[in-house]
Amino acid sequence: MSSIEVSLVASNYQTKSDTDHATLRPQRLPPPPPSLQSQLPTPPIDQTTMPLESETSPTSVQTSIKPIDNMNKNQLFLLSEFKRLFDNFDYEIVREEILNRKMIECNFTTVLWRIFLLCLSRDANQWNDMLDTCRNNYEKLVDQYKIDPYKISDNNNKDISNLNHPLSRDENSLWSQYFSDEELKATITTDVRRTCPDISFFRNPRMIDLQLRILFTHSRHHHKTTPYRQGMHEILGIVVYAIHLESLKVNECQESNELMKKLYDSQYLEHDAYEIFEKIIDHLRQFYSLSTKHSSIRKSIISNGIKQIPFQRNDVHIPPNDTVTRMNSIFERLRHYDHSLHGKLEELNIEPTVYG
Template sequence: MKSIEEARRKYAQLRDYDTPSKLRAALKSEQGATLCSDGLRSICWKAFLLFNNLDRAQWPRRISESRSAYSALRYHFLKYIEHPDDLQSTVDPLADDEEALRSDELMRADIAQDVDRCLQENFFFREPATKTKMVDILFIFCKLNPDLGYRQGMHELLAPILWVVDRDAVDAKSESDADHDLLLQLLDPAYVEHDAFALLCPVMQTARIYYEHREQPSASGQLDTIPIVSRCQHIHNDLLVAADPELGAYLQALEILPQIFLT
């Protein structure tokens, strides 16, 4: 967790840019790596994915609305998960709730199985609190997207988002003045989970196509190829072979599936 003084120094590097296009151009330039590593990556992500602008006067309202929305979703979808005794199983009208709770518990078990294996070489991802955040975020996302549900690999998209938001958080005990209230609000450690969820949602708008696939045979009687597998096959069979024929032939001779080393 950063001190407010460290965050202030890093945030100063972003104040030279007043439009997303200018910031995007800077990030793509030679100074981009330094701007992200020495700056505040999570604020850049929020500017692009959550705020869609660099008008800092609007940021407090937007971040407050986003966090309030997640708090409401969290209460709605986790109230019986966190407080199962509130579900009166003896009352017939709640029979549907009981069935839904069992289904939710199965989904959370599937998510937890992947989360338990996620980046275990990093202590942060071995912490129970981190695992709980990841399971809750992915569970709520899946409840909002029942047509998609949970797919293996979604946790790998969430992991770096949660890591960056958590690393950028500012020590809540740090002293500041009114000029830095925005910085403290954007990097409030109490809302790491909320902000990670808010960033995951727009990422999944683009990435969800790789998780969408029909499990039923198509009209031809064959199962559709999963989009992410199709993309991996294209990289392996076409792009890699064109760029490095020797390596491509070697991997094909070993019969290593492209989705194993490309995902």
Template sequence: MTETDIQTTNQLDCFKKFFVFDDGYSSLKEVGINSGFDTMDIRSIAWRIFLGALHGVCGNGWIKETQQQRNKYQILVDKLENGPIREKNLKKLTEESDTIPDPLSINEQNPWCQHFNEMDVEKRVGVDILRLFSEYDFFRNDQVREHIKRVCVIYSLEHSELQYNQGFHELVGVLYYCISRDIQSWKGTKEVMDNLMKDEFKENINADVYKVMSYIFDEQYMEHDAYTMFDLLMHSVTDFYDPNETRNSTIESPDGSATHTKLMIKCDKLFKELEKLDNQLYLHLKYEGIHLVIFGTRWLRLLFDREFHVMDVLNVWDAIFAYGNNLEFVDYLFLAMMIQIREPILESSQYSTTMMLFMKYPDIKDIHDVINLAKELADKKGDYDPLPYIKPLSGTTLTQKVMEMGTKQRAQKKQEEFTVPKHVQEDRSIVEQQQEQEKVEQQKKKEEVETNELVKQRIKHSIQLLSSSINNEGVISDPSGVVEALSELKLVNAVMNGLLPTELADGYFNIFDKKE
């Protein structure tokens, strides 16, 4: 057996170690939290166990469970594809029915009403799918996009009370990618085992394992398995998407106002936990009026899958699912991520830097640094060690830095002029001086126009965001949208008062645009 063959059979060895000989999965959970499953190619099986899709040890029971789950999803696919208003069925409907359905009827039982709803969901999902992890070749594959899209559409139609929400496609995308990686590894493992073991392989314990792995790692059912895992995952994150949770509720800011939504309650709980963990960072956020929901909405809804590279996300989810307890580890990861960037936030002690770091989380050299910190916090259960005080650097706000740079440049220029011989300065023509003055004035006017245009655009954007977040009765329907709009207006005010240069403001405003 070659070295390549040995590496290929590692998947089989790990499968037997964790799923055949350890019925309590204690070792599996330990690996998931401490190191992850990057080198084992069994991640999708581990996740199914943690999420509750598979029970007990590997055997025929797994095949039966998986078969039932796939059959259930196939029924939903057939239901979607065979709808009465689908092109292939429309002619049959009009020929066999005494009464032709009226496309303009608003009766929910009307097939056209169902059809229009399906088309609306498919359109919304389709738009999001085109943006899904577009930086990765895997997610630009048309078949991959179609599978992920159908999972999102079917789940949304089957959970009409929840409806489709942005973020579904990203959760499904990570699950689908995880399954695909394991199946690609299984192709190599299966080929090696078929060629090297043959009849001998079928006579030992590997025979049953081989049978189960062949069934579970079936490429034609990746979409089915992704739906099963997504459906189970949503049991734990539904509260963060439920549209009913954002109605008739108020926004809590750090001043202590009341909240009612579960997402806001979660962020409030984390904010109070931060007070115990890092009082200095807590006071800074409270003073600046930065509510965790501004960035926490995305962190929680997507389980951090937009804050890290996709391979790092797989390790993060390993730890989240392995820890269990209804995704409790998410809370500790949330706090750990904040602590990880406390130093640059507290050194600058400014609103714009804080927002930039939270909304566009900096690259992490080793994701396990964050995971291990979260694990330490989880072990301490609120009994945290005091963190070192970070002294704000004197005069280091972003605006001050820019002003200091400008002052130094002007002083340097003045010094250069001072050192020029007097007779040379006297020889400068009046025309040249006038030209320089005109350039300065033109540049100043250009900057004023750009600033005014930027302010107009951002105020218009904030008003639109506020309008979409408040319903016709004047009740807030999207608290996070209101918070984002107010945060944006705060930056606009800084630009209008000359506290934030236009060229720097563009970068911060892009944060809000990217979040949409």
């Protein structure tokens, strides 16, 4: 064979072997031809004019609208609830709903407190004048029982009898009253600082001073009937906190009327809390007053045929407290309603004041 023939045979053999070898492997599909759009030059991206994804995303638009819609609905519901309750207030219907536990969640609980405690009348048309009167009266009480020691010193020079001298032991001396007031304030402050220590609201110095003024003013104004007793601060704390929480909702509500705003004016939180607290303590007076009208009782008088109060000590004279008397009365009733339970409590010497 010539060199040309040899090269042709070799090339045919190589082509055949390559073809046979290629058939053994699966071949990838060729990529599609580039589109016309991809062949065009890509313009540079302007970051300043490029809209953010959150601005154009329909999901983000929905999420930004929903909270606003919900807030508007809540505000409208708040206003409609206020009108439903108080535009034509029906005392008996509302009272029945409360007793049947249909108003467990109410946005105007403290307003209902004021109505049922007779702080407000059942006619909402009279509330504006009543609020003004009560708030002014509280401010007068605060001023009435405020003693300025600097003014006492100034007036002392004009006092010929030296009644208001700092060293005077006269009970009618202003200095004597001032020192007595300071002792009372110290006692109240100690209790107020213990009120719900796990809630930051009660640790606020402004709230501590607010409760101190209310309790001090009430104690001075009612010193003959219901002076300050430990435990009163807990009742006041609930009242102040409840008004505060409700006022936050109302003051954030744009859909509110003038009466709503006036009822929950944060400037008069202290005034309104005092009014409610005063009415509550008036109802609880018998539990805080120390009665001295009753004679002392001994267990030894059982032999004389006089009925003995359960668990009464026989070694000392103890003037019975009205609360203890009521608790023992409940214990006596229990004898008739559940004799076995009454006997068990008596056997274990569990006093009525523990569960009463």
